[in-house]
Amino acid sequence: MPQRTLSKRRAVEDSLEESRPDDKLNIRIVLAPIDLSAASMHALNYAIRIAERFQADLHLVYVHENGHEFSADAMSQLLHESAEMRTGVHIQGSEAQAGRASLIRAENCHVLSGRAYQKACDFARELAADLIVLATRGQTGMARVLLGSTAERIVQFAPCPVFVARQRNGPGQTSSAGISSTQFEFAPRRILVPVDFSQCSLAGVKYAALFARSFDAKLHLFHALFPPNPVVIDRLSANLSGELDETRRMNAQLEMEALMQLGFLRGVQCETEIRTGYAIQEICAEIERADIDLVITSTHGQTGMKHALLGSVAEHVVRYAECPVLVVP
Template identity: 30%
Template sequence: MEAKRVTMGNEPALITRILFATDFSACARHAEQYVAFLAAAYRAAVTVLHVLEIYEGAYVTTVQDQHESGSRLDDVAGRLRQPAVPVTHQQRAGIPDAIICDVAEDTRADLIVLGTHGRTGLRHILLGSTAERVLTMAPCPVLTVRLPEEAERQGAGRPIRLMHVAVPIDFSDCSMEALEYGVRIAKDGGASVTLLHILEPLSYGIDLTFGHAAEQNRQQIAAQLKQAADEIEARGVSVRPVIRGGVPADSILDYIHSSDCDLVVMGTQGRRGIAHVVKGSVAEAVLRRAPCPVLAGKHFTVAGTGRLAARVS
């Protein structure tokens, strides 16, 4: 889908500077499409970054390595340039996650975009602990874009669209900030929002059915979700509250797979269940197995952040 320019009214732009870290893989090329989509929609400036990986004891890159990657950087930057979308590029040598976060600070990026295979054992792709470290250290939200194995083999991915945004929330400050961000993206692009809350197994009875206390908890959560949904609808955004039970990572993924979701937005410092949702096994499940991009972080900056949290009790 062709990116349409977002209408922001008097609100400041949500995204003004994008840092795109690429390793020139098929997954990075897929992520590049999302960079182009968002840059066109928000008229955001783009910095393209390639890190020549150098770890302690590792082989030092050669002049030929630098020349070849520099040429490929030129190609990426050329593809991303559009009217009103300035694009620059950088090549650095070092540890990828540290360099990415340093460049994000230097360029004052408000969004980092990374491509991921969603598998382990592949080099130069920012997987596993590297992706988690970027998310932990990044000064801004991080959009991870996974190219499904089937699409990678076929050399094509799903057409870019942002019509359905899912936001897992537990009503912590971090998850509500993520919700503010997700609602703003949805409003800018004319998308709908799903508020997704996971009731963990401890909320069930021993026989895995709702007991009296668990049912009261579910009703309280439903009331809070309705409050948030009413506030979001008042902003002109279509919204659907959803409550599911189970292990958070699995339940989030089950919903994503069953709902034709285009984007998941989540905070990384929620309470238990959604707490540190991009770490450990949850990271492997959500970031590596989600069929759609995942936008996560612990720093979401949106004009008016806190309004939803203040209105939902």
């Protein structure tokens, strides 16, 4: 293994916290922004399942943006009743349903006034939330491109990881419309993690490893090699171009092998894939090729303009992936 790769690996190991194979992800508080739309109520299904898995407290928040007066108490009651109906807790029966009922507590249904994304992010800080679960608005066309300004801004400015819910409709899968949490299951088996071997993306891999342990899921570590510039190819012989591409692929493979040796991946099922192409196109194609249930990706910035831009790859994955996406800041 080249000395540069070994040195980089040691630097990453020193910069990330030590992780043992029995380490677990600590999600204690889940926040679900709700606007009572069908999409947000479907996202609540994911929030409930995740809260159940991690035995976390679930908080719902509705943000009133219009200037006219309204009753916060009445809206809080409506929010609570709507969530109860969605979770099917009025149906008498199983112990599991009783457990879901206990997750939706009246005192955890909050109503705020102001700009939705700002209030949601501020409230997440106040709660010290470990995860925000929200829905996208659009599924196709321009609505899909815009994602919904509130959802996109929450992803950009949230103080904690954000789970963006999206339902994959395929054989044996139910559409997001009209399904309650008593019928809904979230048990990801294959999690795609885009990596570019930067320290930021490796922090995302660590979070993904801990998340995968909680669901006994397999990680699909994916790297896309940027395609060679066609102008450069035209000026080089075919042999030289092929040699350059092979060298880049070998270096990426060495980086991937070094990544696989990091301590936080011990005990986690992993597979790797390296493809040549534009990152967002290859990631979205890989979701279908590898039957991916969830994408976990990190942003490239923490504050200021970098965080606002989110990182072009992460931003486009959130917009175009045909499965839920968990963004790690």
